[in-house]
Amino acid sequence: MTLASRRSALPPTLGLDFGTTNSVAAIADPSVPGGVREVGFPDGAITHSVFRSALDFWQTGSRQRLETLVEGGPWAIAHFVESPEGSRFLQSFKTFAASSSFRSTVVHGRSFRFEDLLATFLDRLAAHADPDVLPLPRRLIAGRPVTFAGGAPDPQLAQSRYDAAFSRAGFDEIHYVHEPVAAAFWFARRLTREATVLVADFGGGTSDFSIVRFTVDGHGVTAHPLAQTGVGIAGDGFDYRIIDAVVSPKLGKGSRYESFGKWLEMPAHYYAAFARWNQLAIMKTGETLRELNRLAGRSDDPTGLEQLIEVIEEDLGYPLYKAVSEVKFALSHAEEAQLSFRHRDIAIEATVRRADFERWIAGDLEKIAAALDEALARAGLADAAIDRVFLTGGTSFVPAVRRMFTDRFGASRVETGDQLLSIAYGLALIGAEEDVERWTVREAAVA
Known part of the structure; x- marks a missing residue:
């Protein structure tokens, strides 16, 4: 056969x-x-x-x-x-x-x-x-x-x-x-000669890397997986940096509340929930809302806390996500963008500059770069041994992410395409x- x-x-x-x-x-x-x-x-x-x-x-x-x-x-x-x-x-x-x-x-x-x-x-x-x-x-x-x-x-x-x-x-x-192995498999269909390919898949929750060696002969393309690594940081984490710097301070972050004659900082875990959009949905419990209402009554920023409660009670995670994602997307093409989020008593307007955004995500980029280093180390390869770099996933549009690869491997070796479809194919x-x-x-x- x-x-x-x-x-x-x-x-x-x-x-x-x-x-x-x-x-x-x-x-x-x-x-x-x-x-x-x-x-x-x-x-x-x-x-x-x-x-x-x-x-x-x-x-x-x-x-x-x-x-x-x-x-x-x-x-x-x-x-x-x-x-x-x-x-x-x-x-x-x-x-x-x-x-x-x-x-x-x-x-x-x-x-x-x-x-x-x-x-x-x-x-x-x-x-x-x-x-x-x-x-x-x-x-x-x-x-x-x-x-x-x-x-x-x-x-x-x-x-x-x-x-x-x-x-x-x-x-x-x-x-x-x-997932990055699947993206590499899709990318390989366009190869006409042997190549060592680095695939970087940037999604909403994770950034994953795969290095695959492709050989070409009369029977077609043969793939030889060399290494895979990943890190749980990606687009949602970048969204959180915008929220943490621009939105959360309007919702009471950094405020204080009075307890037994002492002024204490507002618990950080209420705002850390914005790091994962899924966490907001499970904060809508009677216990959480009662505690936030209690804190609002003792806070030096009751308005901010009341608006945080409104975000949770009214399930505003999606419209907030949409507003932040639009800013992130706009910053891929412009040096600054306007963040606008309004709902009843909440009115947040702010200009977000790309330079500030890149400063906020600098620590995340370092962790992503470390995962890339690990992939190369596992494959036993230097940067020069990578013939092609294929970027996929929506977060690959972020200029600072793309620059990480063009600066390291050269723009001529970096390709994108089918960012949302390549893995499934x-x-x-x-x-x-x-x-x-x-x-x-x-x-x-x-x-």
Whole structure:
């Protein structure tokens, strides 16, 4: 049997890039030459190529017979924007995947574990998929970061949660591939000569690196993985730096409160929650809000604390995220941008300069650079041994991030393209390989 015939005997595969901010899916059918197609999501006159990694829950019906409804992706955002009252909006929940401290969150009286949230999200993704690609394949190649987000991530826990959610979604063959490896696989299709390629994948929650050696012969391109590393810092962390410097001081950060005759600084953990958009959603508890109201009554900045309470009570995480993300995007093209966030009593207006933004994220960039150094060290390579650098992921648009690579490797060696799609396409292509296990990764169970 030839390699081509072995490939054609494989079943169709869904490549799924479940991201912190966006998710993308593609299907590979080995029986069709070059047969990789994206999974689109029709929405009236347009078709979305990415599905926002978000959920919105709300209730309908009478008090005696309430029904909880849920939407995902762009439809979750649309419903939340139209009817924020009573909605429970969740975004960036991938960040919970490897967190042992996150057990569940309560949504309209029901407890949801991470695997429940992911299974619900996958159900909505499938429900909105283009009918032309349905039913979706039951064979799955899912992307996963090299290093999960969080202070002490547990990759084995994340894998078990993923396994449970994907099984509930109907997949009966599940494989995992490091996300930058998938991006490298997609990039390799354009190679005409052998090359050592560094792929840097910058998402919302993690920055991951993969170094792959590609050789080219009469049978095509062959890949030889050399090293993978990652760090739990990326776009969401950059957002937090803007919030910490510009928004949080307007919401009471830096203020003091009186306790037993002493003036104490406002607890920092309320503002640290802005470091992960998913954390804001789980702060909306009676205990947290009662404590904040108590502190506001004793604060030297009661207005700021009251506005922080408003952000939490009114589920303003998404509009705040949108305002900050727009500023970050604008700073990729301009030296300064205007941050504008308004809601009832909250009115935050500020000019954000790129130079200040780059100063705020300098520490994050150092940690990202250290992860890059580690990848090169593991591969046993000097900078000069890298022939091509491929940047993918939305955060790769940040000038300071791109400059990290052009300064180090030279602009002629650095390429970008398909920043949001390359991983899903690469995952699907790997699924069409006869030796798929060569590319997959699975955490060993803890004895």
